Amino acid sequence: MPQLTRRALTAGLAATLLPWSARAQPAYPERPVTLIVPFSAGGAADIAGRTLAAHAPRHLPAPSAGMVVENRTGASGAVGTGFVARAKPDGQTLLLARIGSSAILPATDPRTPYAWDEFSMLGLLDENPFVVCVPATSSWKTLGELAAALREGPGRLNFATTGPATLLDLGVRHLFASLGLPIDAGVAIPFRGGADAVAAVLGGQAQFIGNNLSDMAGAIAGGQLRALVVGTADRLPSLPGVPTAREADVEPLARIAGWNALFGPPGLPEPVIAAWAGAIARLRQDRDWLAATRRVGSIPRLLEPDETREYVRAQVALYRELAKRLGLV
Known part of the structure; x- marks a missing residue:
């Protein structure tokens, strides 16, 4: 067995002492990301989710990993949305957020098992x-x-x-x-x-x-x-x-208008948020995604994470006010 030189041994020891965040990390994502759609297959939410899954991953640092769609329905979208709220914040489980389940429900029903603002918001996608x-x-x-x-x-x-x-x-x-x-x-x-x-x-x-x-x-x-x-x-x-x-x-x-956004569980690491924010920004020049989105009647509106949070905040306020005025809460 060849002997290790003093320099190689010292370098190896130093590497073991580095914090994990300082070492080279595999490009995100390492495996397919699961996109939870909280409504049934074939509807507008499902179409938007599958359109995103078909186009957005190629703009990520590891474009070959891809994205798979999983429909988790029930309770006006609260089942799937709540599932993501409790998911591990590693970037492998994300949410196709919808106006009803991510703004109207938490704005009008105190029994909603999550708060509208607890999610990691990655970007608004479109309005409908x-x-x-x-x-x-x-x-x-x-x-x-x-x-x-x-x-x-x-x-x-x-x-x-x-x-x-x-x-x-x-x-x-x-x-x-x-x-x-x-x-x-x-x-x-x-x-x-x-x-x-x-x-x-x-x-x-x-x-x-x-x-x-x-x-x-x-x-x-x-x-x-x-x-x-x-x-x-x-x-x-x-x-x-x-x-x-x-x-x-x-x-x-x-x-009144519908919208789609991409959310993650609370506490997503900043590198994951940055990766998705970059991918969503690059959808502005993705002719295939733009065409597919417009083809089903949606209007592309791509916002950054902070802009998305303010947009959703305003939506929650709007529907809370509407629900009060209509006597629903």
């Missing part, structure tokens, strides 16, 4: 317009006609939601208030995810729905759903014939 739809076979051609039907028979029409304290529920009740209707003018029928809620409307289990455009874009384009109003300042190029909230005389509805 809120659209009110009825089946294409419905006799209601305008929002005014739907409102008239609700006035004539309070509590007789059903609307599909993904559970209490979600965008689909609170957004529709906000619409009722904007129309001068009681917030229980329609009966909420809950489903496990946005895709299930849309399917319920198409199947006749509910007569109307207010939802993210991403969940309904295919059915609208396919002639199965009729959009009555979109909560944007200007008409959407993809829905040129659909009036805005202002045009439909329900301007307060313009405050």
Whole structure:
């Protein structure tokens, strides 16, 4: 066996005494990252999560590790969101954060098993317009006609939601208030995810729905759903014939919009946060991700971690105020 030189022995001993953080670390991530989507497969959340998983990992320090999507549904998204809140903060388990489960629920329900601000926030990804739809076979051609039907028979029409304290529920009740209707003018029928809620409307289990455009874009384009109003300042190029909230005389509805963000468990190491912040920033130039996001009706809006925290803080305040005004809390 060759003898070690004094210099080699000294260098080896010094290396063993270095703190772990000072030694060379493998590039992050060393293995596939699990992205928890807290809603069912096939819905807007799932689509956004799989779009992110298909494109964002290539912008990480170790681009070949990849990302896998796991759907953990239940309790209006609280099951999956709570799972990530309790996950090991090693960067291997992340959350596709949604407005309902990450802002509306903690803002309106004190039983929520996590706080909105306990997560490591990695970046906002996109916003999604809120659209009110009825089946294409419905006799209601305008929002005014739907409102008239609700006035004539309070509590007789059903609307599909993904559970209490979600965008689909609170957004529709906000619409009722904007129309001068009681917030229980329609009966909420809950489903496990946005895709299930849309399917319920198409199947006749509910007569109307207010939802993210991403969940309904295919059915609208396919002639199965009729959009009555979109909560944007200007008409959407993809829905040129659909009036805005202002045009439909329900301007307060313009405050409602869905969004997707990337969160991690509390206490993520700074290098992991920096890696994801960099990857999300590089999505600005990722034509494939931009095209895929726009294709389903979302509007890319990429924010840094600190900006994301302030954005979510404002969202929580907005929905807490709306819930109080509607008498829901």
